[in-house]
Amino acid sequence: MASISIPVEKRKSALVDWLTTVDHKKIGIVYMGLSFFFFIFSGLLALAIRTQLAAPGMKIINQEFYNQAFTMHGTGMIFLFTIPFLVGGFGNYFMPIQVGARDMAFPKMNAFSLWLYVFAGLMMEGGFILSIIANATGWGDLGLGSNASWNAYVPYSTRAFSPQAGVDVWLIGIALNGISGTLGAVNILVTAYSLRAPGMSVWRLPMFTWALLTTAVMVLLATPVLTAGLIMLTTDRNFSTQFFTTADPRMWQHVFWFYSHPAVYIMVLPAMGVISEILPVFARKPIFGLKALMISTALIALLGFTTWAHHMFVSGVNPVVQRFFMFTTMLIAVPTGVKIFNWIFTLWGGSLNMKTPLLMSIGFISTFTIGGITGVFLGMIPIDQQLHNSYFVVSHFHYVLFGGSVFGIFGGLFYWLPKVYGRMLNEKLGTIQFWLMMIGFNLTFFPQYILGLLGMPRRTATYIPDRGWDLYNLLSSIGAFTIAFAVLIFIINFVIYIVARKGEVAGDDPWEGNSLEWMTPSPPPEYNFKTIPTVHSERPLWDLRHPELADSGKHH
Amino acid sequence: MLVPTVTADAIAINSLYSITLFLAVVVFIIVQGLIIYAAVKFKRKHADEIPYQDHGNMKLELFWTVVPAFIVIMLFFLSANTLAQLSGTGTTASPINNVHKVGDENARRRIEEAKRTDVVIEVDGRQWFWQYKYIKEGVRHSSQDNGELIIPEGKTVRLDLQSRDVLHAWWVPSFGGNLYVNPGEMSYVWIDRPPKGYYIGQCNAYCGLQHAQMLSRVKVVSQVEYDTWVKLKKAEQGGVATENGDAQRGAQIYVDGGYKYADAIAKGDKNTGLQAQEIADLSAYINSLK
Structure with missing residues (x-):
């Protein structure tokens, strides 16, 4: 009997171990796994949207479901995938190792953040999924989905116009997720402040850690504002408070965008950090203009807090105030441009190892640049008035968030998964995935710029023919399925080469990395480092490999 | 923009857009050109190649800080200038908000004078x-x-x-x-x-x-068509019955689409698709409204 009960005990203990772990690496893995699931789920919703829009007048999904689908696609991708993946996943796993720590400063709070995120994700998506099941099985409309669109603009999101309970569940879910993120930010800041290895001064912080720190500051300052706003909107809906229902119609918009504009940088800065790690490693060169890159990251964060009302150029904001926001918005192009040129000159004169992480990073620079340039268009009030809420905007922010964050995430996955699992992903599949993603992405979103210029508004479940939109919509839909195919290839790659352990053994340092995570075994032991290393430069591992060319002692 | 721009406002926005697009295309070509050139030219040739360890270049970095800053500040002023050309926006020194609370008479007066x-x-x-x-x-x-x-x-x-x-x-x-x-x-x-x-x-x-x-x-529509449409619409809303034959077709010709024919009838166009009697009735009706 004992021989039967032991394996059961063992399996249970592994589960309990994952459920109760306070190890930053395990927490990071759970974050990555779950948020990747939400990426797939929200991506499937995007496919439903693109199928519906492939031709004019389609009725493949009904309008109510369409409206829920774009709401859940947006909130799922932002709150449950991009931010938790980059900050909760990569951040949790790699930041403590990069600074030479053995765990986060508050490991139990870290676990609490994770499970709060899981709970919040279930709340946000659960009602919607139940609604889909109910509709499919003929139980009728449970009213558990939200169709408020991700910005939940008042008064449409108030009880008078959206009485269904689904909106409440969704709002509370996002609020709880915000609390989880805020606690995570505190943890990151305290860890990087107090648990750094000896010798790791500010200018020697790895670029990913620096980006994550900047992000954490933004989360700490911005997220509580949204959380408070969401709670106020929920009490307006349920307990007859009147924070927004009788306020100026722009009040909610200010609260929402005070978070949601910085949120763009919260989503993209860590991905910028990821590629800033990858570029110097794969070029065998130091990052070009380290200080300029670090300062521009901080400047983007700072300016990011002064631009929110550029989302409200057609809302009736005082015109003098609008001009102020136009100025700050356009200014943010400068530190962004500095980053792009510094990245390119990191490649310049290097010895480029054309592996998937580098391909993804180059893809990032290329597509993000287009997103950045079109951001300047939208920062200019007259052009924004013309293109506001059009597909031009949809395309612009996908060039930033898919072209930027998602390419950065896949670059990071190819770069770091060998550290996490000790096996390499397949390069051939990685290269195929990159090119499919690059082609599919541009095919999906470039035609959307044209659609915006042709006057197609976002958030419309269908459109009439004869407006010149048909071809571009069809191309865009074909592109969306191409992206889906590329992601499928990644999953296959992961399952075969990592889960089934068919990949090459990675060893400690497969890429000739620069930062401390490459000093540890793959996967790193629970305590990360036997002895905490002392850091003498921005590239401690380079110095070990190339003592004759060491950075340490140099100042620049 | 890719839609026909037919008003002074749309044309002003379009010319600002065109200038910005031109600059954007220049920046796009430079950046993408540099990326592609670097990716092709600097591929690793042999496994133990160690490139020059270049940590940065202050002059270059200043260059790509100052030039874009100059461009965006220029675009800022161009935008402000375009904004002042648009209908009802006032001047840059004294802009007018085209949104105000219902019942704000001062704001309303500024709009009416704008x-x-x-x-x-x-x-x-x-x-x-x-x-x-x-x-x-x-x-x-x-x-x-x-x-x-x-x-x-x-x-x-x-x-x-x-x-x-x-x-x-x-x-x-x-x-x-x-x-x-x-x-x-x-x-x-x-x-x-x-x-x-x-x-x-x-x-x-x-x-x-x-x-x-x-x-x-x-x-x-032309002024004549517009005036006729207004009169027909007014007559409809005033309760004037549509007579002369088939009531449904009458209603369609006289009210919903009546203005479409007014111009053609005034010019003596024979290709309106209406029957002779309908044209005669419609002319008489339009004349009776004048």
Whole structure:
């Protein structure tokens, strides 16, 4: 009997171990796994949207479901995938190792953040999924989905116009997720402040850690504002408070965008950090203009807090105030441009190892640049008035968030998964995935710029023919399925080469990395480092490999 | 922009857009060119290659800080300049807000003085249609059942927009920018001397279930057609019966589409698709209204 009960005990203990772990690496893995699931789920919703829009007048999904689908696609991708993946996943796993720590400063709070995120994700998506099941099985409309669109603009999101309970569940879910993120930010800041290895001064912080720190500051300052706003909107809906229902119609918009504009940088800065790690490693060169890159990251964060009302150029904001926001918005192009040129000159004169992480990073620079340039268009009030809420905007922010964050995430996955699992992903599949993603992405979103210029508004479940939109919509839909195919290839790659352990053994340092995570075994032991290393430069591992060319002692 | 730009406002926005697009294309070509060149030229040639350890270049970095800063500041001033050219925006020193609370008489007066206007139409945004009320003409109309906003060519039209429920936004791309329509507030959009033609726009602020169906079809017609349409519409709303044969066809010719034929009949065009008797009746009817 004992021989039967032991394996059961063992399996249970592994589960309990994952459920109760306070190890930053395990927490990071759970974050990555779950948020990747939400990426797939929200991506499937995007496919439903693109199928519906492939031709004019389609009725493949009904309008109510369409409206829920774009709401859940947006909130799922932002709150449950991009931010938790980059900050909760990569951040949790790699930041403590990069600074030479053995765990986060508050490991139990870290676990609490994770499970709060899981709970919040279930709340946000659960009602919607139940609604889909109910509709499919003929139980009728449970009213558990939200169709408020991700910005939940008042008064449409108030009880008078959206009485269904689904909106409440969704709002509370996002609020709880915000609390989880805020606690995570505190943890990151305290860890990087107090648990750094000896010798790791500010200018020697790895670029990913620096980006994550900047992000954490933004989360700490911005997220509580949204959380408070969401709670106020929920009490307006349920307990007859009147924070927004009788306020100026722009009040909610200010609260929402005070978070949601910085949120763009919260989503993209860590991905910028990821590629800033990858570029110097794969070029065998130091990052070009380290200080300029670090300062521009901080400047983007700072300016990011002064631009929110550029989302409200057609809302009736005082015109003098609008001009102020136009100025700050356009200014943010400068530190962004500095980053792009510094990245390119990191490649310049290097010895480029054309592996998937580098391909993804180059893809990032290329597509993000287009997103950045079109951001300047939208920062200019007259052009924004013309293109506001059009597909031009949809395309612009996908060039930033898919072209930027998602390419950065896949670059990071190819770069770091060998550290996490000790096996390499397949390069051939990685290269195929990159090119499919690059082609599919541009095919999906470039035609959307044209659609915006042709006057197609976002958030419309269908459109009439004869407006010149048909071809571009069809191309865009074909592109969306191409992206889906590329992601499928990644999953296959992961399952075969990592889960089934068919990949090459990675060893400690497969890429000739620069930062401390490459000093540890793959996967790193629970305590990360036997002895905490002392850091003498921005590239401690380079110095070990190339003592004759060491950075340490140099100042620049 | 890729829609025909037919008003002074749309043309001003389009020229700003074109300048920006030109600069954007230059930046795009430089950046993508550098990326592709670097990716091709600096590929690793052999496994133990160690490139020059270049930590940065202050002069270069200053260059790509200062030049873009100069470009965006220039674009800022160009934008401010364009903004001041648009209808009803006032001057840069003294801008006018084209949105104000209902009942704010001072703001209303500034709007009325901002631009000479020929036709004023009150527009109510509702889930999910627009209602039009021609103030001077005393005519009502709506966007339901593909209803068109009929306006005269070459005249300046002002739309006084209000929402009766949630946020909506007025946008007809060929006429220029869009503007939110808020409950409890007035929003003002000018259509500055549009040429004859048929233009489609639609609600551009997500407003619920049938947001996608909230179209604004605008038909710009000649003054004669417009006057006739107004008279026919007025007669219809005043309760004048449509007689002369088939009542349904009569109603269609006289009211909904009557203005379409007025111009043709006045010019003696024989290809209206109407029967001789219908033309005679319609001419008599139009004359009786004058």
